[in-house]
Amino acid sequence: MIPGPFTYHRPSSLDEAVAILAAHGDEARPLAGGHSLIPMMKLRMAAPDHLVDLAGVASLRGIDAEGGEIVVGATVTQAELIASSLLARDIPIIREAALQIADPQIRSVGTLGGNVANGDPGNDMPALMQALGASYVLYGPGGERRVPAADFYHGAYDVALEPGEILAAIRIPVPPPGHGYAYEKLKRKIGDYATAAAAVILTAKDGVVSHCAIALTNLASTPLLATQAAALVVGSACDAAMVVGAAEAAKAVTDPAADGRGPAEYRREMAGVMVSRALAKAYSRTAR
Numbered sequence: 001m002i003p004g005p006f007t008y009h010r011p012s013s014l015d016e017a018v019a020i021l022a023a024h025g026d027e028a029r030p031l032a033g034g035h036s037l038i039p040m041m042k043l044r045m046a047a048p049d050h051l052v053d054l055a056g057v058a059s060l061r062g063i064d065a066e067g068g069e070i071v072v073g074a075t076v077t078q079a080e081l082i083a084s085s086l087l088a089r090d091i092p093i094i095r096e097a098a099l100q101i102a103d104p105q106i107r108s109v110g111t112l113g114g115n116v117a118n119g120d121p122g123n124d125m126p127a128l129m130q131a132l133g134a135s136y137v138l139y140g141p142g143g144e145r146r147v148p149a150a151d152f153y154h155g156a157y158d159v160a161l162e163p164g165e166i167l168a169a170i171r172i173p174v175p176p177p178g179h180g181y182a183y184e185k186l187k188r189k190i191g192d193y194a195t196a197a198a199a200v201i202l203t204a205k206d207g208v209v210s211h212c213a214i215a216l217t218n219l220a221s222t223p224l225l226a227t228q229a230a231a232l233v234v235g236s237a238c239d240a241a242m243v244v245g246a247a248e249a250a251k252a253v254t255d256p257a258a259d260g261r262g263p264a265e266y267r268r269e270m271a272g273v274m275v276s277r278a279l280a281k282a283y284s285r286t287a288r
């Protein structure tokens with residue numbers, strides 16, 4: 001199928017983009033890599049009359065260190081995340097997760113901003129951003145505001161963006177040197193969304209976990225922070241019994257749909273497996 005007719009806009013500044021969006025209200029949508037929006041338009045699940053292409057807005061590009069954070073512009077592609085030496089050094093889980101998204105063709109145009117703004121529970125970056133404690137910089141007619149990734153997702157395709165707002169950047173606190181990390185994703189084949197996936201970030205001192213964050217992808221209508229599971233791990237040496245307990249606690253917060261990836265029970269079980277693997281791998285990567 002081909003999409004319905006639309007008017008294409010290519011602003012060169014954020015203010016111009018916001019003004020076009022504000023002028024057309026619900027009939028306009030930002031366009032980033034187009035690898036979620038265009039398929040939805042082809043399926044008639046979205047039919048915006050106006051597409052506001054963000055590709056010409058220079059201020060939405062770039063990956064920069066600022067204080068203790070790395071600031072990623074919304075239109076940075078998944079391929080650029082993978083190629084970034086700054087991210088590979090300071091927040092390597094981003095590269096690990098981005099390499100598990102779709103395939104090289106999609107990663108070369110799909111953006112971090114589009115991935116997190118879309119609100120698709122199957123997207124991999126939202127849970128990862130929650131595990132990292134990232135916040136989103138939103139820019140609209142009323143100016144700029146910041147929303148933690150943990151508060152951004154209200155339901156499937158229902159996010160905290162107000163009409164006319166654009167996600168301008170993602171601010172990610174740099175975890176301490178020597179932290180452990182892992183993104184474990186079960187999928188049916190290359191290019192598929194997760195049957196279940198888990199992101200783990202943890203810090204250990206003298207072998208004892210002092211901080212842990214666990215987040216889950218495609219196991220409910222929103223990404224999930226498994227806070228109770230993470231709390232169980234803190235203070236432990238991530239031994240086998242603790243990992244089993246944390247995996248059970250993580251499973252308890254899931255509410256997966258039954259779909260072509262399997263029945264809900266299977267996907268919940270796989271959530272536990274992904275959490276177990278991610279915890280073990282993350283712990284093995286800590287500097288001890």
Ligand code: FAD
Nearest residue numbers: 030032033034035036037102110111113114115123124167
């Ligand atoms: P677009 O498609 O351009 O936009 C998506 C939505 O976000 C639209 O509603 C748009 O209006 C809005 N939007 C975009 N940018 C902004 C912004 N800056 N501010 C406000 N709103 C904005 N993703 C995964 O995570 N994991 C996968 O395994 C995976 N597999 C895929 C397999 C296939 C075959 C395909 C086609 C896609 C797959 N994707 C997957 C999705 C892919 O990563 C998309 O590129 C991504 O989800 C959306 O990014 P985009 O830049 O293409 O956004």
